[in-house]
Amino acid sequence: MNSKLVNLDRVPAYCAHVNVNGIQRTKEDYIRQQITTIFSSNTFESLLLNVEQLRTRLLQMGCFRDVAVIIDKAQDSKVENSYDITYITEEHRPISGGMNTAVGQNEGSVCTNFSLPNLFGRGEKLGVDYSYSNRGNTEGRIFYSMPTKLDPNKQFSISLFRSYFDNTWSSFKQDDHGINISYNIPLGIVPNAVHSFTWEGVWRSVLAASSATSLDVRKDAGHTLKSSLKYTATIDNRDHPVIAQRGSFSQSSLELAGLGGDSQFVKWSTQHQINLPLPLKSIFQWCFSAGAIWPLLQRGNQTIKINDRFFLGGPLNVRGFDYHGAGPHSEGAALGGDCYWATGLHLYSPLPFLYHRENLMSYVRLHYFLNAGNVFNTQSVRSAQALLSQLTNATRLSCGLGVVLNLMNVARLELNYTLPLWTQAHDRVIKGFQFGVGFTFI
Numbered sequence: 368m369n370s371k372l373v374n375l376d377r378v379p380a381y382c383a384h385v386n387v388n389g390i391q392r393t394k395e396d397y398i399r400q401q402i403t404t405i406f407s408s409n410t411f412e413s414l415l416l417n418v419e420q421l422r423t424r425l426l427q428m429g430c431f432r433d434v435a436v437i438i439d440k441a442q443d444s445k446v447e448n449s450y451d452i453t454y455i456t457e458e459h460r461p462i463s464g465g466m467n468t469a470v471g472q473n474e475g476s477v478c479t480n481f482s483l484p485n486l487f488g489r490g491e492k493l494g495v496d497y498s499y500s501n502r503g504n505t506e507g508r509i510f511y512s513m514p515t516k517l518d519p520n521k522q523f524s525i526s527l528f529r530s531y532f533d534n535t536w537s538s539f540k541q542d543d544h545g546i547n548i549s550y551n552i553p554l555g556i557v558p559n560a561v562h563s564f565t566w567e568g569v570w571r572s573v574l575a576a577s578s579a580t581s582l583d584v585r586k587d588a589g590h591t592l593k594s595s596l597k598y599t600a601t602i603d604n605r606d607h608p609v610i611a612q613r614g615s616f617s618q619s620s621l622e623l624a625g626l627g628g629d630s631q632f633v634k635w636s637t638q639h640q641i642n643l644p645l646p647l648k649s650i651f652q653w654c655f656s657a658g659a660i661w662p663l664l665q666r667g668n669q670t671i672k673i674n675d676r677f678f679l680g681g682p683l684n685v686r687g688f689d690y691h692g693a694g695p696h697s698e699g700a701a702l703g704g705d706c707y708w709a710t711g712l713h714l715y716s717p718l719p720f721l722y723h724r725e726n727l728m729s730y731v732r733l734h735y736f737l738n739a740g741n742v743f744n745t746q747s748v749r750s751a752q753a754l755l756s757q758l759t760n761a762t763r764l765s766c767g768l769g770v771v772l773n774l775m776n777v778a779r780l781e782l783n784y785t786l787p788l789w790t791q792a793h794d795r796v797i798k799g800f801q802f803g804v805g806f807t808f809i
Contacts, residue, residue, distance in 0.1 A: 375410065375411045375412040375415070376410050376411075376412040376413075377410065378410060378411040378412075378448075379409065379410060379411075379447075379448045380408060380409070380410055380411035380413075380414045380448050380449075380450060381408060381409060381414075381446055381448060381449045381450070382405050382406050382408050382414060382417075382449070382450060382452055383441035383443075383444040383446065383449035383450060383451055384441065384444075384451045384452070385402050385405060385406075385421075385451075385452045385453075385454070386451065386452070386453040386454065387402075387425075387453075387454045387456060388453065388454065388455050388456065389455055389456040389457055389458065390456065390458070391458055392430075392458060392461070392485055392488050393428075393430045393431075393458060393485060393488050393489075394487075394488040394489050396489075396517065397428065397430070397488065397489045397490065397517050398425075398428075400517040400518070401421065401424050401425060401428065401519075402421060404417060404420070404421070405417045405418065405421050405452065414438075414450065415438075418436055418438065418452055419436075421452075421454075422434050422436050422454065424519065425454060425456065427519040427520070428490045428514070428519045429459075429484060429485060429490035429491075429492060429512075429514070429519060430456075430458055430459060430484075430485045430488075430489075430490055431456045431457060431458055431459065432457045432458065432459050432460075433456070433457040434454055434455070434456050434457075435454070435455045435456075436452065436453070436454050436455070437452075437453040437455070438450055438451075438452055438453075439451050439453065458485065459484040459485050460484075461483065461484075462481075462482075462483060463481075463482050463483075463484055464479075464480055464481035464482060465479070465480065466478065466479045466480075467480075469498065474500045474501055474502050474504070474804075475500065475501050475804075476498040476499060476500040476501070476504075477498065477499050477500075478496060478497070478498040479496065479497050479498075480494060480495065480496035480497075481494060481495050481496075482494030482495070482496075489513070489514065489517065490513065490514045490519055491511070491512070491513040491514075492510075492511070492512050492513070493510075493511050494509075494510055494511075495507075495508070495509050495510075496508060496510075502533060502535070503531075503533050504530075504531060504532050504533060505530065505531045506528065506529070506530040506531075507528065507529050507530075508526045508527060508528035508529075509526065509527045509528075510524060510525065510526035510527075511524065511525055511526070512524035512525075515550075520551075520552070520553045521550075521551070521552045521553070522550070522551045523549075523550050524547075524548070524549050524550075524551075525546070525547070525548045525549075526546070526547045527545075527546055528543070528544075528545055528546075528547065529542075529543065529544050529545075530542075530543045531543075533576065534576075534691075535576065536678075536689070536690050536691035536692070536700070536701045537584060537673060537678075537691060537700050537701045537702070537703070538575065538576045538577065538579075538580040538581065538584050538698075538699070538700035539573055539574060539575060539576055539580065539584050539587075539588065539673065539674070539700075540573070540574045540575075540576055541571060541572065541573050541574075541674055542571075542572040542574070543569050543570070543571050543572075544569065544570045545567060545568055545569030545570060546567070546568050546569075547565065547566075547567045548565065548566045548567075549563060549564065549565040549566075550563070550564045550565075551563045551564075554600075557602060558604065559602060559603050559604050560600065560601065560602045561600075561601045561602075562598070562599070562600055563597075563598070563599040563600075563601070564596075564597075564598055565596070565597040565598075565599070566594075566595070566596055566597075567593070567594070567595050567597065568592075568593070568594045568627075568628075569592075569593050570590065570591075570592055571590070571591045571592070571593060571630075571674065572589075572590050573587060573588045573589060573590075573591070573672070573673070573674055574588060575588055579698070580700065581697040581698035581699075581700050582697075583697035583698075583700070583702055584673060584697065584700050584702070587672040587673040587674070591628070591629055591630050591672065592627070592628035592629055592630065593624050593628050593630035594624065594625070594626045594627040594628040594630075595622050595623060595624035595625075595626065595630075596622070596623050596626060597620060597621070597622040597623075598620065598621050598622075599618065599619070599620040600617075600618065600619055600620075601617070601618045602615075602616070602617045602618075603616050603617075604616070605640070605642060607729060607776070608776055608777070609773045609774075609776055609777070609778070609779045609806075610650075610715065610729055610730075610732060610771060610773050610779070611640075611642040611650070611652070612642060612644050612650050613642050613643065613644050614642055615639070615640060615641045615642070616638075616639065616640040617637075617638075617639045617640075618637065618638050618639075619635075619636070619637040619638075620634075620635070620636050620637075621633070621634070621635050622634040622635075623663075624663070625663045625664075630672070630675070631662065631663035631664055632660050632661060632662055632663050632671060632675060633660070633661050633663060634658070634659075634660040634661075634675070635658060635659050635660075636656075636657070636658035636659075636677075637655075637656065637657055637658070638654075638655065638656040638657075638807075638809075639654070639655045639656075640652065640653070640654050640655075641653045645714075647716065648716070648717050649714060649715060649716040649717075650713075650714070650715040650716075650732075651712075651713070651714055652711075652712075652713040652714075652715065653710070653711070653712060653713075654710060654711040654713070654808070654809045655708075655709070655710045655711075655809075656707075656708070656709050656710075656809050657707065657708040657709070658677050658706070658707055659705065659706045659707075659745075660675060660676065660677070660705045660706075661705070670746070671705045673702065673703060676702070676703030676704055676705055677703055677704055677705070677706070677707040677742055678691040678694065678701055678703045678707075678742065679691070679693040679694050679704075679707050679709060679740050679741070679742040679763075680692035680693035680694070680701075680763075680794070680795070681803065682781060682783070682801045682802060682803025682804075682805075683779075683781065683803045683804075683805045683807065683808040683809070684709065684738075684740075684808070684809055685709055685738045685739070685740045685763055685765060685809070686736060686738050686765055686767060686783055686785050686801060686803075687738065687765030687766075687767065687785035687786060687787040687788075687796060687797055687798070687801070688763065688765070688787065688790075688794060688795060688796055688797065689795035689796070689797055691703070692794055692795035692796065692797075693740065693741075693742060693763045693791075693794050694707075694742040694743070694794075695742075695743075695744070695793065696793045696794075696795075703742065704742040704743045704744045705744050705745055705746075706742070706743055706744070706745050706757070706758075707740065707741065707742035707743070708740055708741060708758065709738070709739070709740030709741075709809045710738070710739055710740065710809065711736055711737065711738045711739075711808075711809045712736065712737045713734065713735070713736045714734075714735040714736075715732040715733065715734055715735075715771065716732060716733045716735075717732060717733070718731060718732070718733055718770075729773060730772065730773045731770065731771065731772050731773070732770070732771050733768070733769075733770060733771075734768060734769050734770060734771045734781065734783065735767075735768045736766065736767055736768070736783070737764075737765075737766045738763075738764070738765045738766070738809065739762055739763065739764045739765075739789075740762070740763055740809070741758065741759075741760075741761055741762045741763060743757050743761065745757065761791050762789060763787070763789055763790060763791070763794065764787075764788040764789035765785055765786060765787045765788055765789075766785075766786050766788060767783045767784050767785040767786050767801075768783065768784060769781055769782050769783030769784055770782050770783075774804070777806060778804060778805060778806045779804070779805065779806070779808065780802075780803070780804045781801075781802070781803045781804070781808075782800065782801075782802055783800070783801050783803075784799065784800055784801075785797055785798065785799065785800075785801045786798060
């Protein structure tokens with residue numbers, strides 16, 4: 368059989384017609400808004416790329432469960448090398464719902480949901496969901512989301528929620544009732560960049576977990592009202608959300624609380640990740656996370672309450688420490704701090720008996736790590752030299768090795784043998800095997 372290598376970038380090709388079949392409830396103007404770029408194709412390579420991009424965009428519209436595509440020679444076009452593109456769609460059912468399990472930060476939940484997708488034919492969604500975790504934490508919300516300007520990448524959403532969280536490591540419970548309004552838009556000049564603007568109003572109730580709860584925790588108990596604006600920028604260029612071989616991830620947020628209510632602070636946080644492929648099918652990864660929170664007003668010796676502080680330590684954080692096990696404690700309860708940093712160096716390699724199984728290496732790998740971090744309070748800091756001393760003093764350091772398992776591309780499971788190297792007297796350390804499951808990690 369004769370074969371010939373063809374450069375598709377030099378083969379002329381044009382789009383004559385775009386047909387979208389299977390439409391019942393979706394509005395025509397919403398679909399027309401998505402297909403304009405495909406007509407700019409002038410080579411077969413650009414046509415194929417635009418066809419796949421449009422298929423992805425149709426799936427993002429919130430109208431379709433599945434989209435298939437057929438490329439065929441145009442029959443009634445007077446222009447040579449013209450093609451008809453046909454998309455075969457399957458719309459969402461008018462009512463959907465179900466029950467499933469979900470993985471959080473070292474906990475599992477049973478979730479139920481009910482929704483009305485594509486409510487008015489332009490990707491709108493009205494729904495209710497509820498989750499209950501194995502730790503007794505609950506969360507329920509009623510939400511409505513919709514695209515703006517007929518663009519599925521520009522999403523407006525509003526939700527009413529209630530959440531209950533039992534923070535056993537800090538010996539307090541928190542019950543929240545609130546409203547959340549957010550608007551997400553892409554940043555066109557940066558690939559895979561998303562800006563999120565959020566206003567949240569929440570009534571928070573902090574309760575002592577037991578009669579043995581320390582006074583340092585009890586002084587922050589009671590009711591608070593928080594009204595805050597938050598801006599988050601995310602850039603995700605990784606080739607895999609759980610075990611990436613290359614690419615980077617960056618996310619930073621800034622929150623201003625004090626637009627009403629009695630919680631008044633400025634909170635900043637950032638996290639970054641870089642992945643580099645190495646010889647022998649190995650991967651090097653660097654992770655970094657940091658944050659700080661300041662009282663908005665310094666009057667009356669205002670301090671940051673325990674439910675707004677940062678905590679450090681855990682199986683997906685600074686490994687070798689119990690959950691929230693690094694940092695200030697009072698009678699066994701983690702108090703957290705108003706400033707923290709943490710970093711991690713990771714090496715992922717194939718399991719020896721899976722070295723030639725490329726498809727399995729994205730699901731399970733050997734894991735070697737070195738973690739470091741610190742969490743502290745800055746109320747007494749009065750100079751840059753004192754701040755630098757706080758950043759470096761009492762740094763925690765740990766290392767270890769284990770196995771990482773990818774759970775359906777939404778979470779990771781780790782079983783590691785950890786060795787804490789630098790610790791403090793009040794830390795809760797774990798020397799030996801440590802199990803963790805979650806979706807964010809350092």
